[in-house]
Amino acid sequence: MQKALFDNGIVWNGDALAVLRELPGESVDAVVTDPPYSSGGLHVGARQIDPARKYQKTGTMKVYPAMLGDLKDQRSFIMWSSLWLSECWRVARPSAPVLVFSDWRQIPAMTDAIQAAGFVWRGIVVWHKPTARPMRGAFRRDAEFVICAAKAPAKAFTTRCLPGVFSFRVVPGDKVHLAGKPIDLLVELLAVTPEKGTVLDPFLGGGTTALACIKTGRRFVGVELSPEYYRVAGDRIRAAQGVGQTVQ
Ligand SMILES: C[S@@+](CC[C@H](N)C(=O)[O-])C[C@H]1O[C@@H](n2cnc3c(N)ncnc32)[C@H](O)[C@@H]1O
Numbered sequence: 001m002q003k004a005l006f007d008n009g010i011v012w013n014g015d016a017l018a019v020l021r022e023l024p025g026e027s028v029d030a031v032v033t034d035p036p037y038s039s040g041g042l043h044v045g046a047r048q049i050d051p052a053r054k055y056q057k058t059g060t061m062k063v064y065p066a067m068l069g070d071l072k073d074q075r076s077f078i079m080w081s082s083l084w085l086s087e088c089w090r091v092a093r094p095s096a097p098v099l100v101f102s103d104w105r106q107i108p109a110m111t112d113a114i115q116a117a118g119f120v121w122r123g124i125v126v127w128h129k130p131t132a133r134p135m136r137g138a139f140r141r142d143a144e145f146v147i148c149a150a151k152a153p154a155k156a157f158t159t160r161c162l163p164g165v166f167s168f169r170v171v172p173g174d175k176v177h178l179a180g181k182p183i184d185l186l187v188e189l190l191a192v193t194p195e196k197g198t199v200l201d202p203f204l205g206g207g208t209t210a211l212a213c214i215k216t217g218r219r220f221v222g223v224e225l226s227p228e229y230y231r232v233a234g235d236r237i238r239a240a241q242g243v244g245q246t247v248q
Contacts, residue, residue, distance in 0.1 A: 004234045007241050009198075009210060009220035013230035016202035017080075019223045020087035028221060029197030031088045032189060032209050034101035034181055036070040038077045064178040065228035067205075078109045084202060085117030091200060095155035097192045099125075100147045101181070110147055119149035127185055128167040146189060157194045176232050177206035186212030193218065207233030214240045 001014040012019045016035075072080060088098065098119050102110045107124070115121055125146040132142035166189075168182040186208050193199055197218055201209035204222035206229055213220040214237070224230045 002230070004230075004237075006210075006237050008214055008218075009222065009237075011204060011207070011210065011220075011222040011224065011230065011233055011237070013224060013227055015225055016223045017084050017087060020084060020091060020202055023087075023091045023200075023221070025090050026093045027198070028091055028096065028200040029093055030096050030190075030193035030199045031092055031098040031100075031201075032186070032193065032199050033099070033201045033203050034179065034205065034209075035081070035084075035203045036067060036072075036179075037101075037103050037106050038070055038072040038074075039103050039105045062172060062175070064176070065226060065232070067178050068225050074109060077106070078113050081110060081113035082116045085113055085119070088200065088202065089118040089151060092151045094151055095153055096151045097157070098149040098151070099189055099192070100149070101127075102145050102147055104141070104143070104145065107145060107147065114147060114149045118151070120152055120154070122148045122150055123164075124148065125189070126165040127181075128165055129170060130167055131169050148192070156192075157197075158191050160191060162188075162191055175206075176236065177208075177229060180206050181208050183208055183211050183215070187215055190216050190218060204233050205229055207236045210237050211240055 001012055001019065003010055003012045092098070098114065100110055100114060111121055125148060127144045127146060129142050129144065132140055134140050166185055168185045170182065174182070190199065190212055195217070198221060199209060199213050199218050200221045202223045204210060204224040207222065210220040210222050210233060222233065224233055
């Protein structure tokens, strides 16, 4: 498996579950991640539509590398999520916060999997997307969610009073990934993780979590299955912090 070492962290190109199984127990201070949602409909046929069609506005011209791992049906999604989250539980230090992105459809599945893995579910944060398209005859789907949990025992790593809703636009020009999240959103979310701690993101995509770690003085351990996104994440990290070294 390829990995790239940086001043502030490491990124693996491989399958999350396989890499997580190699990581030492109790070696990270937080898990912050945005897995494939395997969402988009009630039936397998609807889920298996290309994510570029499922998750992008009609008429959006930008073409991104394929997003992998988005085709699971509901039962396998819950089982698979329980597997990788259980590995995250093993790798996380006691009291580590866990933040997992989800859309509205997958909240029940993901909160089940998080608890099955051993974490304590603490709440949900809303990411409000002011530029989401209006929907005639329906409520606008202008939010995604971040499920907040922690490994026991409970401990707060900040004394700040934090909001429960964050409003950040997706800026098309800044986006390098079909499902890319705004860096400033991740910076805000990292407030609940230990200062100078190491943050694990097993689904790194274009590297947003790593960039937010660099911005806030934290370290990162990232995993990305797609060789294209592994390269994109590495390039962005290098641009943000200096030269990285690729190791076989
Ligand atoms: C929702 S995206 C993450 C986007 C990221 N938050 C960003 O802002 O760029 C999920 C990522 O997980 C990757 N992925 C899918 N299955 C994976 C697996 N089994 N192991 C590691 N990465 C995987 C996909 O290729 C995709 O880039």
